[in-house]
Amino acid sequence: MGELRxxxxxxxxxAVKLLARANGAARVLAGGTDVIVQMETDLIEPELLVDIKxxxxxxxxxxxxxxxxxxxxxxxMELIEHEGFCRAWPGVIDGVKxxxxxxxxxxxxxxxxxCNASPAxxxxxxxxxxxxxxxxxxxxxxxxxxxxxxxxxxxxxSLAKGEIVTSFLFPARPPRSGDAYLRFTPRTxxxxxxxGAGVNLTLDAGGTCTSARVALGAVAPTVLLVKEAxxxxxxxxxxxxxxxKLAKAASAAxxxxxxxxxxxxxRIKVAGVLAGRAARQAxxxxxQS
Amino acid sequence: MAAKIQVSTTVNGxxxxxxxxxxxxxxxxxxxxxxxxxxxxxxxxxxxxxCSVMLDGRLVDACLVLAAEVQGKKVETIEGMAxxxxxxxxxxxxxxxxxSQCGICTPGMLMAARALLERNPDPSETEVRYWLAGxxxxxxxxxxxxxxxxxxxxxxxxx
Ligand SMILES: Cc1cc2nc3c(=O)[nH]c(=O)nc-3n(C[C@H](O)[C@H](O)[C@H](O)COP(=O)(O)OP(=O)(O)OC[C@H]3O[C@@H](n4cnc5c(N)ncnc54)[C@H](O)[C@@H]3O)c2cc1C
Ligand code: FES
Ligand code: FES
Numbered sequence: 001m002g003e004l005r006x007x008x009x010x011x012x013x014x015a016v017k018l019l020a021r022a023n024g025a026a027r028v029l030a031g032g033t034d035v036i037v038q039m040e041t042d043l044i045e046p047e048l049l050v051d052i053k054x055x056x057x058x059x060x061x062x063x064x065x066x067x068x069x070x071x072x073x074x075x076x077m078e079l080i081e082h083e084g085f086c087r088a089w090p091g092v093i094d095g096v097k098x099x100x101x102x103x104x105x106x107x108x109x110x111x112x113x114x115c116n117a118s119p120a121x122x123x124x125x126x127x128x129x130x131x132x133x134x135x136x137x138x139x140x141x142x143x144x145x146x147x148x149x150x151x152x153x154x155x156x157x158s159l160a161k162g163e164i165v166t167s168f169l170f171p172a173r174p175p176r177s178g179d180a181y182l183r184f185t186p187r188t189x190x191x192x193x194x195x196g197a198g199v200n201l202t203l204d205a206g207g208t209c210t211s212a213r214v215a216l217g218a219v220a221p222t223v224l225l226v227k228e229a230x231x232x233x234x235x236x237x238x239x240x241x242x243x244x245k246l247a248k249a250a251s252a253a254x255x256x257x258x259x260x261x262x263x264x265x266x267r268i269k270v271a272g273v274l275a276g277r278a279a280r281q282a283x284x285x286x287x288q289s
Numbered sequence: 290m291a292a293k294i295q296v297s298t299t300v301n302g303x304x305x306x307x308x309x310x311x312x313x314x315x316x317x318x319x320x321x322x323x324x325x326x327x328x329x330x331x332x333x334x335x336x337x338x339x340c341s342v343m344l345d346g347r348l349v350d351a352c353l354v355l356a357a358e359v360q361g362k363k364v365e366t367i368e369g370m371a372x373x374x375x376x377x378x379x380x381x382x383x384x385x386x387x388x389s390q391c392g393i394c395t396p397g398m399l400m401a402a403r404a405l406l407e408r409n410p411d412p413s414e415t416e417v418r419y420w421l422a423g424x425x426x427x428x429x430x431x432x433x434x435x436x437x438x439x440x441x442x443x444x445x446x447x448x
Contacts (some may be wrong), residue, residue, distance in 0.1 A: 004310075006311035040333055040352075051355075100335065102420055102422075103401070103423045104350070107349050107354070
């Protein structure tokens with residue numbers, strides 16, 4: 001095994017440079033709740049860890065004209081304690097709250113959840129439903145990408161060597177908007193999603209759905225953005241018929257695996273039911289907002 | 290071998306210095322270098338909570354923190370909970386309500402419970418159960434732990 005080196009730079013530029021110049025396997029260290037476990041269980045043997053928590057910009061949550069920017073090193077507990085963000089994006093918070101124990105959330109970040117690229121990552125369907133964008137810094141400068149463009153297969157992202165996610169940008173919220181994330185697990189706490197469903201929608205003054213996004217976790221190699229499921233809601237008042245159509249579209253989009261947590265058939269069925277429930281909750285929140 | 294990393298940090302209010310390898314965790318260093326063996330290792334993968342400590346005022350699993358990361362930070366462990374001979378109310382109620390049997394989970398349970406009561410002095414039973422979901426116990430069946438925490442909360446509120 002090569003020697004491990006630990007670096008904790010205080011600027012984005014220095015972090016990018018360290019990662020871009022690394023010879024062997026290099027990893028960003030955010031909360032470490034995936035990285036340290038993977039090292040401990042010999043899944044990975046990196047030669048360089050770049051701790052990004054000492055970079056002040058990455059620790060900030062800022063409101064920008066109704067939009068929110070959340071730094072990549074903000075921990076789940078810090079986000080859960082931010083009242084303004086919780087009010088704006090309750091569905092994202094639903095997902096964040098499900099990431100492990102209080103101890104895990106004291107360290108874990110959404111960016112780590114996204115970049116670990118697990119199809120069952122709990123914040124990711126909610127982030128995709130929210131229409132969040134990531135800002136990425138790399139050796140060739142800064143770029144933006146929608147969250148759904150980051151994971152490409154289990155454990156793999158579209159980030160190039162030396163690139164790091166620096167923040168999430170959540171768009172300004174129109175009135176009468178609501179979002180929700182639900183996960184189905186055999187155990188209430190501390191378990192991995194069999195299926196996760198995130199729904200985000202906006203209503204007009206008359207209660208008709210004008211826009212919607214639906215994302216599903218743990219039913220395909222990556223979290224899925226399901227356009228057909230969203231289209232089932234748009235232009236309707238989100239009644240029983242629309243919800244039925246949404247559930248069918250959600251089930252139809254699934255390409256799950258069989259494992260100890262559930263069979264393919266089971267996941268396909270549960271995905272539809274769960275998407276329907278998440279849509280009802282998002283609707284309730286949109287009506288109250 | 291690579292040069293060791295020099296780390297200076299505050300543990301239970303005292304300035305401490307140690308040397309570590311990059312892959313060593315805070316848990317390794319607390320137990321093996323600083324002789325603070327009150328913090329337990331159950332799993333080393335974040336599942337059991339036996340290694341719960343406070344890091345800059347936040348409850349974390351010490352097995353999921355690299356020792357090198359605590360440079361300039363504040364660490365609090367179970368050794369800092371009692372004031373000399375005087376037990377913390379949680380330590381007393383755990384004794385009174387049999388919240389501890391073999392004792393392996395107890396330091397982590399106490400650290401987690403104290404963190405809860407600092408945020409929320411009057412938690413419901415459900416809130417206690419959810420907050421402690423990351424702390425596993427194979428002896429007590431949990432109920433006695435929950436009773437102990439609720440009793441301490443009541444006492445600390447002066448109720
Ligand atoms: C006991 C336990 C329970 C858990 N339960 C859940 C659960 O219920 N649901 C769930 O979804 N997850 C769960 N997890 C997994 C994990 O906690 C999450 O995936 C967490 O969000 C990871 O964030 P992190 O900051 O700790 O990431 P890290 O471990 O620091 O990093 C994860 C990966 O992302 C990369 N990375 C991190 N930040 C960046 C960045 N800014 N730019 C580029 N790459 C980056 C790292 O290099 C690494 O490959 C659990 C973990 C544990 C130990
Ligand atoms: S030893 Fe750290 S959580 Fe089990
Ligand atoms: S008292 Fe034995 S594990 Fe909890």
